[in-house]
Amino acid sequence: MSTPIPPPNQPYDAQPQPGNPYAAQPGQPQPGAPTGNPFAGQQPVGAPFGGGAPFAPVAPARNNVGLGILVAFIAALVAAGIYGAIIGATKHEIGYAAVGVGAIVGFAAGKLGGRNPALPVISGALALVGVYFGQLLGEAIIISKQLPLSVTEIFFDHFSDLNEVWKEDSDALSFVFFAVAAVVAFSTARKTSD
Secondary structure (H helix, E strand, O other), X not given: OOOOOOOXXXXXXXXXXXXXXXXXXXXXXXXXXXXXXXXXXOOOOOOOOXXXXXXXXXXXXXXXXXXXXXXXXXXXXXXXXXXXXXXXXXXXXXXXXXXXXXXXXXXXXXXXXXXXXXXXXXXXXXHXXXXXXXXXXXXXXXHHOOOOOOHHHHHHHOHHHHHHHHHHHOOHHHHHHHHHHHHHHHHHHHHHOO
């Protein structure tokens, strides 16, 4: 019977020398073993320590009462401008627009402010402010079409006169729109905070 003869030693087949910290010891996995990826095991650039996605989207700010109130106030002003433009264009108060004012304010407060129980109440009050200023802006637009004054002059320079005209033109339906906007803002803020 013949015994197999091992092939002659190749230069890279040598056993690691004792004391060589870079050589793999028998029975231990080889660090940096080829995986096909020359960058395997490295921390990605821009990634937080410990790994993770390098450019993960930032979570929206939630449960920030101050931010919720601020954004709800800005939303009330924007909604008032839209509501006033609708009143000025149609010369009528439209209930759906008042609902929209309340929905926009409540959504902004609830989405960014979170679950604070004061936010629905504050958003209801801001919706009242939005409807009030929207109705005043609508009156100013209608008056500016009849007088040689701009909307900004009527609104800022003659505000007390504009408020008197608004009081004379207001009826029970105007105050129903206030109530509707406040209720919608309150309920929308509660629903979107979950």
